[in-house]
Amino acid sequence: MKKIYIIHENNEWTDHLTKRLDQLQLPYESWHLDQGIIDLTTQPPEGVFYNRMSASSHTRNHRFAPELTGGVLSWLELHGRKVFNGSKALSLELSKINQYTALTKNGIRTPKTIGAVGTDQIIQAAERLGTVPFITKHNRAGKGLGVQLFQSVDSLKAYILSEEFEESIDGITLIQEYIQSEDSFITRAEFVGGKFIYAVKVDTSNGFELCPADSCQIGDAFCPVGEEAIEKPKFEIIDSVDKSLIAKYELFLADQQIDVAGIEFIANANGEAFTYDVNTNTNYNADAEAKADIYGMMKLAQFLGQELNES
Incomplete structure (x- = not known):
């Protein structure tokens, strides 16, 4: 069967x-x-x-x-x-460098980014980037692993040379310009079958780790999801989203043969959008979905069922 x-x-x-x-x-x-x-x-x-x-x-x-x-x-x-x-899709999931090159190929703006292997090279990359503040992140990551904000190259040096420094599992550290959102939020667009289903606004005022899954509430201070009542929801499904950007994302997913994904972007004070993450192992936030009465996993299950029937 x-x-x-x-x-x-x-x-x-x-x-x-x-x-x-x-x-x-x-x-x-x-x-x-x-x-x-x-x-x-x-x-x-x-x-x-x-x-x-x-x-x-x-x-x-x-x-x-x-x-x-x-x-x-x-x-x-x-x-x-x-x-x-x-x-x-797996190649993109495991490398943000691969994500950024593929996004750029499809005409989608990403933050200025330099990858480096080696302590001296990471510092050189920050000097070469030439913008402050900036962030570091792991090339192979998830849930915002390795994301740190720095106000100067000297503060990066102190971190890199300390015991607190955490190297990416693939050895590649990214130095990236910091895009400041005017209202401290990012937007995550969800796609099933390569087609847009909804966008969720994510509050980033308390940290960078943005995993929407319910299980992230376990031992993850920056993923407060579940049934606990909070005044300002961290995840909120929204109606307003740039349709032209969504169209670009759908073309990008088709080009990269990705069927299911969550794509995250941030807008600066001028309203310019920068795309910085493609998550091909996307999860959904139960509280936000219940409030909006739309369910990503149901959409995914229906899509897989239809494909099974047609196979």
């Missing part, structure tokens, strides 16, 4: 999808790829495959899950299986 196969490494992020698949009575199987075997002497099962491998898997002790997933996706694609968020 054909099934929907979910490729991942975090049950907490996948449970929301499987609940919707159960609700729709769709057959599925979970492939948790923190460990596994790729048997190239066999053919994959029939069905449709949805990859939601995360760049932050190493923070859950799943260091080689992305590499294993890359091999599995190559195997699936070799045999012509229908894969959503395949090898090309």
